[in-house]
Amino acid sequence: MRHKLTYILFLFLLLNSFSTEAQSAKQKALEAKRIKIQKELKQLNVFLFSNKKEEKSVVSLVENLNYKVNVRRNLIKVTNDQANLLTREINANQNEITSLRDQLTALKKDYSEMIVKSYKNKSEQSRMMFLLSSDDFKQAYKRLQYIKQYTDYQKEQGDLIKGKTTKLQELNTDLLRQKADKDKLIVENRAVKKELEKELKEQDRLMASIRKNLSSYSSKIKKKQQDIDAIDREINRLIREAIAASNKKAGKSESSSDFSLTPEAKLIAKNFISNKGKLPWPVVKGVVTVRFGTQRSPIDPTVSFKSKGVRIATDKSAKVRAVFEGEVMTVAVHKNSNPVVLIKHGNYITAYRNLSKVYVRKGDKISAKQEIGEVFTNNAGKTILGFAVFKNSIPQNPASWIFEM
Template structure:
């Protein structure tokens, strides 16, 4: 009896663990599918925003940067698709094992059921049942025999229902198995195409890099010039932010040397709300991809050179509107000689910076709301590129925009 009970408990534990494992597999599959679709969407946007207009003459450096980004997305997509196919393989193997086990169980159940039917047929006459009851030595024995007949009949029905349930489960598993095999085949084919495209992109990248290596002095000079221009704009932005901090402290009667804003109760409340929405803020453009992320990273041209990005560079579509990521006040509109305009929006002691604009829709001092259009992103007519440079500051300190913007 104890052994039977122990066996039953072990069976229940195995069923429970199997259920938990199956659910974990299902959840993982959903996560991978969501990530795969996200990467496919990113690839579509990338092709649309960076590679659609082939008539435009991009310089080699820009082409290498774009190809680097495309290759990295393609590699991620291949990896995720491969992981998904491998997980499906495990699911298929698991289902095949379940199908095999169910078939064995069904065979045994049907044999037992057939034996019961034969036995019932042999003893089916009402007379034999009556004689079985009447031959009892006392009432108690007769009652027990009656209960036995009822239990036997119920057990027959139960066996029949179990056969029906297991047959239905077997059919469902067979259907799932066919679907899983189809899904896996689609993923394998998708990866085969993606790998061919990756090979072509890597060859194109190598050709471009060969042309750069043959004249590295020229391209290094171009990079230095671009960095010099960027540094000039950065210094002006930093200067104006420090001036705004000093002005807020002077107005509050505090030291002008403070590196933090002196906040009014209203500004404190706005900053607190901004902080509460960390990671949930909308993108500064409706449609775009991040070409360069925040922080130190190797140069696309020379891996020994480190680039320190103070914000993110977002490629978007021609005519794209730039929008405020949160409620605030237009602190500055910067017109820098030989550069495109910059808008700074203040949110308490936080600042968001929108650089490389062609049109401005707001004025200094204007109150703005989240997703309100501030202007239009500049499009380089010779290359066809539309790039927004976006930053987040807390007082005078730079923040990683990816920590603030939803799914950046």
């Protein structure tokens, strides 16, 4: 029965240990995420809001503010998750402390009774009489073993009390730290919520001015999206032309939708795929302000647009770098837009849009992280890089390819 209880206690402690480790890992992951979002907010302030007075477009200001509001809400959510997890950890810690105190009370009681009993029988004469009163040698040997086991058990109980006392002290220290961490998170969250309230009021103020002439602003949004769509169509045309040229050179059907690859190009494509999720950012510092896929305008929810890549806010005159080795497929300049560089990585293409300067030419061999140009900075001081990834002519989500995008 005693062995069974020991086994159950061991199993409980083991499961509790696993649970504690899992919570600790989750807490570390949440803390890393919180720090990352805080960094993103700081970068947003630098890249998008440092020249707020120079911003001429209300639409652009609302779009940027909308993104910032969403990031701040995400920060509040992550901080709340951390605080809630800490609350659960604190409760579990308090329960464990209560359990340990109860165990210590029982252990000390048993130990004190054992010490009293041992004191009464501590004389060498008593022990000798206990051994000599044995009926035979076998019984004497068993009694000797009993005395030894009883002495060892006393020592074990003493060590167990010391161990549990130390554990209790550690838990109390940990509990104080957890409560301090939670209080800090609550204070920080209050400050973040105040900032959010200010931003929401600013957003409401701007939206009120927009609603007075919503149709005009909606037209501007649609026109801006039409210009972006036109560049998308041009990029798609250039890729399809490159596919047709590769197939013609290989003596295959020009109507194929896939690149015909040389052995070298196949190897580059294979390496590109093996680095999925690990590719470097196309700029050293940046924040994604428009993500991949279909999205609704924050100005007019009835207007939606499809983003075939991402838009990254970055430093003024930031250098653009290739995310992987490859060959410059083309440097294109569409009417009323800034240059676009397309780099071929086997049957994958990366596109770098809105450049002010281009350092490369068609046919150049490119290495990973090689600088290929600079990002254009507009009159309002905004520096936005358009970045896209294609498999043949099919757009891919850059967030699946770039490290921690």
